[in-house]
Amino acid sequence: MKQQASTGRSLTQYLTGFVLALVLTAIPFAIVATGAAPRAQSLAVVTVAAVVQVFVHLWYFLHMNFSTTPRENILAFAFAAILILIMLGGSFWIMFDLHSRMR
Amino acid sequence: MTEAAAAASDAHSHSTPREEKAFGFWLYLMSDAIIFALLFATYVVMAGNVADAPPPHSQFDLTHVFAETMILLASSITFGFATVAIGTGRRPAVQLWLLVTFALGLGFVLMELTEFRSMIAAGAGPDQSGALSAFFTLVGTHGLHVSIGLVWILVMMAQVALKGLSVPVVSRLERLGLFWHFLDIIWIGIFSVVYLPGLIE
Numbered sequence: 408m409k410q411q412a413s414t415g416r417s418l419t420q421y422l423t424g425f426v427l428a429l430v431l432t433a434i435p436f437a438i439v440a441t442g443a444a445p446r447a448q449s450l451a452v453v454t455v456a457a458v459v460q461v462f463v464h465l466w467y468f469l470h471m472n473f474s475t476t477p478r479e480n481i482l483a484f485a486f487a488a489i490l491i492l493i494m495l496g497g498s499f500w501i502m503f504d505l506h507s508r509m510r
Numbered sequence: 511m512t513e514a515a516a517a518a519s520d521a522h523s524h525s526t527p528r529e530e531k532a533f534g535f536w537l538y539l540m541s542d543a544i545i546f547a548l549l550f551a552t553y554v555v556m557a558g559n560v561a562d563a564p565p566p567h568s569q570f571d572l573t574h575v576f577a578e579t580m581i582l583l584a585s586s587i588t589f590g591f592a593t594v595a596i597g598t599g600r601r602p603a604v605q606l607w608l609l610v611t612f613a614l615g616l617g618f619v620l621m622e623l624t625e626f627r628s629m630i631a632a633g634a635g636p637d638q639s640g641a642l643s644a645f646f647t648l649v650g651t652h653g654l655h656v657s658i659g660l661v662w663i664l665v666m667m668a669q670v671a672l673k674g675l676s677v678p679v680v681s682r683l684e685r686l687g688l689f690w691h692f693l694d695i696i697w698i699g700i701f702s703v704v705y706l707p708g709l710i711e
Contacts, residue, residue: 461699499554
């Protein structure tokens with residue numbers, strides 16, 4: 408049963424993920440290619456599309472979910488995510504603060 | 511429902527070697543994600559430190575990056591097709607899709623090398639400024655991961671040919687799949703943090 412749960416991935420799941428990923432890639436590239444929106448809005452669209460696409464990949468390609476994914480894996484993921492947020496946030500805070508002081 | 515969940519978590523405390531390997535590999539991916547996060551942070555901090563060299567974004571080409579993105583995304587779905595074929599035990603289909611994935615991955619790495627070479631030729635090599643060092647380190651580390659993934663795909667194609675879809679081989683293919691899809695996630699970060707913001711007017 409475990410065997411089937413881990414290898415019996417459905418084609419529909421991959422194709423759904425692929426189509427969603429295509430759309431979420433096309434939107435940011437299109438907005439940059441056409442220059443349709445001001446810089447701030449374009450950056451916001453690129454960021455949101457990227458975050459959503461990361462979760463699409465995790466869900467449809469890496470098969471992360473709340474029913475079959477072992478709890479340890481979700482905990483490790485959450486721990487890594489917290490570490491990443493602290494390290495990114497801390498680095499940006501310190502470095503951009505220093506940068507503005509040394510102007 | 512809660513009983514089922516309790517049974518599932520109880521069953522998990524007696525996890526099989528295969529599940530332990532899957533968890534170990536997952537931990538590796540998480541630590542790799544942290545390495546990439548710090549390389550992203552370095553790039554964002556350094557992006558303005560161009561010295562007198564051309565800024566990295568002056569070298570970016572939207573069409574080239576879009577093609578790289580499509581190739582890598584296509585390689586993710588072809589690996590997915592291989593995984594589906596593993597589930598149904600169709601060995602030739604597994605080999606075919608692994609081969610297609612390998613070809614796409616190779617195309618991606620070659621496109622990246624082309625970009626690197628033209629940047630270095632244009633005087634925007636990794637030794638020219640902090641921004642360029644950070645760019646080459648981040649994108650190059652991803653490219654190196656993809657290259658290692660290519661070698662791994664060849665090794666697994668050989669194992670599928672020689673040993674068939676045995677339990678250990680399928681278990682290794684699963685981890686290769688996690689690795690390959692993980693690299694596509696890192697690429698989402700690269701085009702969204704490095705290339706697209708640099709190309710916004």
